[in-house]
Amino acid sequence: MAWTCRSRSATGSSTVDRVVGHRLSKIYTRTGDAGDTGLGDGTRVAKDDPRIEAIGAVDELNSALGVLLADPLPGSLTDTLTRVQHSLFDLGGELSLPGRALIEDRQVDWLERRLDAFNANLPPLEDFILPGGSRSAALCHLARAVCRRAERRTACLARAGDVNPATLRYLNRLSDLLFVMARVLNREAGRPDVLWKSDAARHT
Numbered sequence: 001m002a003w004t005c006r007s008r009s010a011t012g013s014s015t016v017d018r019v020v021g022h023r024l025s026k027i028y029t030r031t032g033d034a035g036d037t038g039l040g041d042g043t044r045v046a047k048d049d050p051r052i053e054a055i056g057a058v059d060e061l062n063s064a065l066g067v068l069l070a071d072p073l074p075g076s077l078t079d080t081l082t083r084v085q086h087s088l089f090d091l092g093g094e095l096s097l098p099g100r101a102l103i104e105d106r107q108v109d110w111l112e113r114r115l116d117a118f119n120a121n122l123p124p125l126e127d128f129i130l131p132g133g134s135r136s137a138a139l140c141h142l143a144r145a146v147c148r149r150a151e152r153r154t155a156c157l158a159r160a161g162d163v164n165p166a167t168l169r170y171l172n173r174l175s176d177l178l179f180v181m182a183r184v185l186n187r188e189a190g191r192p193d194v195l196w197k198s199d200a201a202r203h204t
Contacts, residue, residue, distance in 0.1 A: 050157045055095045057150035062088045064143040071136045074188055080114050091167055101164040111173040119180045128196040134189035137182045144178035
């Protein structure tokens with residue numbers, strides 16, 4: 001796997017792309033058999049290192065979005081989620097390269113604009129909702145929950161290591177966007193949101 005890192009020159013006048021790591025022509029390498037793995041800069045760390053936990057959670061999130069995208073979705077959601085997948089791959093590369101910043105505030109701003117656009121046509125939410133409804137909505141809720149875990153793992157890493165602040169904001173906004181998308185998918189399927197009822201209300 002290769003990540004492309006962009007670094008600005010000392011004068012700030014140009015952007016240099018360089019590939020860190022290398023593409024594997026052989027899938028198994030045996031280098032991780034002892035329980036450690038390599039970061040993008042060549043550093044070896046334990047496979048349960050907080051940085052690897054964060055990278056793994058982001059990878060799982062991207063995979064959950066891939067499952068969701070395997071369903072037929074409205075074009076606007078497909079386009080948005082596909083762009084998010086590419087950004088998440090960048091985010092994983094950033095986490096693999098301590099000190100590098102590939103996620104920027106403009107990407108957070110873009111998520112907020114998409115969130116506002118999708119939310120604009122939804123009815124007001126007056127109660128908590130349960131994950132469910134249509135299959136696609138349920139998958140979107142699952143991706144939202146994985147996103148929250150990726151955010152927690154990254155926040156844990158941020159307390160102990162170097163994490164780009166924009167990355168935490170990106171994951172936070174993305175989980176909100178996925179919540180709204182799940183509601184959009186239920187609406188598109190003609191299914192109501194599954195409203196939570198208290199224990200007392202369920203037994204009346």
